[in-house]
Amino acid sequence: MTTTDREPLNPEQLVLHDDGAALLGSRCPQCGLSYFPRRWECAVDQTPVEDIELSRTGVLRVATYVSVPSYGKNVLDAEGYGVGEVDLPEGVRVQSVLGGEPTSWVPGTPMRLTVHPVDELEDGRLLVTHQFAPKQG
Amino acid sequence: MREVAVVGVGMSPFVAETTQSLREQTYRAGRAALDDAGLAFPQVQAVYMGYLWEPTMTGIRFLKELGLTGVHAQHVQNASATGAGAMLEAVRAVAGGHADVAMAIGFDDMNKIAGAGLSKNSAEGVILPAAFFALWAKQRQLDYGTTSETLARIAAKNWNNGALNPMAQRRPTSPITFEQILGSRMVADPLTSMMSAAVGQGAAAVIVTTPELARKYHPGRPTVLVKAAKMRTETMTEGHVFAGPVVGPQQMTRDTAQDAYEQAGLGPEDLDLVQVHDAFPIEELVYYELLGICPDGEGDKLVLEGATELGGRIPFSTDGGLIGRGHPGGPTGLAQIWETTLQLRGEAGARQVADPQVGLCHMVGGGSVCVIHILQRAD
Numbered sequence: 001m002t003t004t005d006r007e008p009l010n011p012e013q014l015v016l017h018d019d020g021a022a023l024l025g026s027r028c029p030q031c032g033l034s035y036f037p038r039r040w041e042c043a044v045d046q047t048p049v050e051d052i053e054l055s056r057t058g059v060l061r062v063a064t065y066v067s068v069p070s071y072g073k074n075v076l077d078a079e080g081y082g083v084g085e086v087d088l089p090e091g092v093r094v095q096s097v098l099g100g101e102p103t104s105w106v107p108g109t110p111m112r113l114t115v116h117p118v119d120e121l122e123d124g125r126l127l128v129t130h131q132f133a134p135k136q137g
Numbered sequence: 138m139r140e141v142a143v144v145g146v147g148m149s150p151f152v153a154e155t156t157q158s159l160r161e162q163t164y165r166a167g168r169a170a171l172d173d174a175g176l177a178f179p180q181v182q183a184v185y186m187g188y189l190w191e192p193t194m195t196g197i198r199f200l201k202e203l204g205l206t207g208v209h210a211q212h213v214q215n216a217s218a219t220g221a222g223a224m225l226e227a228v229r230a231v232a233g234g235h236a237d238v239a240m241a242i243g244f245d246d247m248n249k250i251a252g253a254g255l256s257k258n259s260a261e262g263v264i265l266p267a268a269f270f271a272l273w274a275k276q277r278q279l280d281y282g283t284t285s286e287t288l289a290r291i292a293a294k295n296w297n298n299g300a301l302n303p304m305a306q307r308r309p310t311s312p313i314t315f316e317q318i319l320g321s322r323m324v325a326d327p328l329t330s331m332m333s334a335a336v337g338q339g340a341a342a343v344i345v346t347t348p349e350l351a352r353k354y355h356p357g358r359p360t361v362l363v364k365a366a367k368m369r370t371e372t373m374t375e376g377h378v379f380a381g382p383v384v385g386p387q388q389m390t391r392d393t394a395q396d397a398y399e400q401a402g403l404g405p406e407d408l409d410l411v412q413v414h415d416a417f418p419i420e421e422l423v424y425y426e427l428l429g430i431c432p433d434g435e436g437d438k439l440v441l442e443g444a445t446e447l448g449g450r451i452p453f454s455t456d457g458g459l460i461g462r463g464h465p466g467g468p469t470g471l472a473q474i475w476e477t478t479l480q481l482r483g484e485a486g487a488r489q490v491a492d493p494q495v496g497l498c499h500m501v502g503g504g505s506v507c508v509i510h511i512l513q514r515a516d
Contacts, residue, residue: 061376062279064271064327065325067322068267093377095378
């Protein structure tokens with residue numbers, strides 16, 4: 001699948017490259033804090049921030065399996081889904097849907113950013129959003 | 138700033154469903170608060186109305202059922218903390234001298250939340266309250282070894298407290314055991330359906346005034362003072378999450394509590410009962426520590442000792458909390474004030490705490506905010 005087959009659900013948060021997806025963040029040049037999603041000023045010192053692409057790998061902090069999807073169910077085929085928090089090297093913590101097997105969602109597990117489809121556009125392209133899955137190899 | 142007292146409280150029962158309209162439930166809660174206060178609606182000089190799931194203008198429309206007096210009226214909205222926020226505004230109106238008598242009134246039907254989050258899959262769409270607080274529970278298990286049984290014991294306590302509250306949505310006819318809680322349907326590991334807040338509808342109202350007027354209206358009744366009314370939003374913390382979280386860092390509750398204790402001139406050691414945002418038992422467990430009832434990591438011990446049960450050292454969620462009494466949305470924080478006021482007056486019936494002097498009410502609202510009130514019996 002190429003980037004032309006897909007479109008990010010939220011282009012303000014996710015960019016699709018030929019070699020993979022990346023989350024769009026910000027970094028404060030004054031204090032060095034990084035953020036996801038992008039913002040205009042640092043939340044601490046109000047300095048204008050720089051746009052960055054965040055690391056595509058991180059470490060799983062905590063995870064759960066949601067058995068009753070409730071009002072998220074219309075976009076999920078499975079009976080349930082995993083969500084967790086992933087810490088990126090920039091010091092950014094991201095809450096995300098998880099891919100892979102639930103048994104692999106062990107805190108401390110290296111994770112990589114992937115995408116998964118949530119809808120199909122009229123022209124046949126897939127609308128995708130981000131998720132993290134255990135890093136292979 | 139003037140001192141403020143609660144002079145009237147009223148509720149319409151929290152229920153899963155009813156043929157009674159939300160308009161009538163709201164009227165009945167407001168009328169009950171006026172009757173409890175011994176006041177007529179024309180004496181109310183400011184009204185703050187909290188709701189989440191009804192269309193714009195609904196609050197002002199419902200208010201007409203109490204009378205057309207030209208009263209100052211504002212809608213207040215702050216997610217789960219909506220009712221608590223309305224209370225805070227009413228308190229500030231009296232404390233600031235803008236009104237001698239102010240009403241906070243909340244109503245809602247949480248079943249209508251089902252319309253939210255229907256946009257496509259995103260952090261906001263799938264990290265729902267159950268998933269979010271399940272992550273709290275999972276982290277707690279890693280940090281302190283908290284067991285599902287401890288969470289189930291908190292939930293069972295709140296179900297059983299609800300059984301003693303005529304306004305509660307969940308009123309089991311026989312005692313609920315922690316085994317039943319554990320055996321109910323898994324929602325988001327390790328949280329089960331019986332650990333989840335009761336979703337329903339209802340209304341609640343509180344009337345505040347000055348202590349002098351409260352004593353004048355009810356010379357024989359204990360005066361319930363509002364010793365603290367504080368609100369905070371988030372401050373930056375390590376690993377701060379901006380996209381998707383339901384509520385912000387736990388530190389927000391600790392900081393708001395500190396503000397409230399300072400304003401009241403009281404501390405956690407002075408509390409006799411506490412109401413919290415126990416949408417799931419992991420919250421109540423964590424709040425034991427964030428409110429300073431015990432050191433970090435020792436909340437589990439409080440549960441096993443029964444310290445937070447009715448009859449224990451510091452009862453929590455005496456009316457059933459969000460799990461037992463219910464969580465319609467707009468009125469939830471006001472139901473906490475209703476319960477704490479009745480307890481401090483000695484009017485809480487079968488769930489009465491022995492001679493309480495001070496009660497704390499805590500709510501968090503998604504986005505996020507924390508609101509804390511401390512009430513004290515004055516005489």
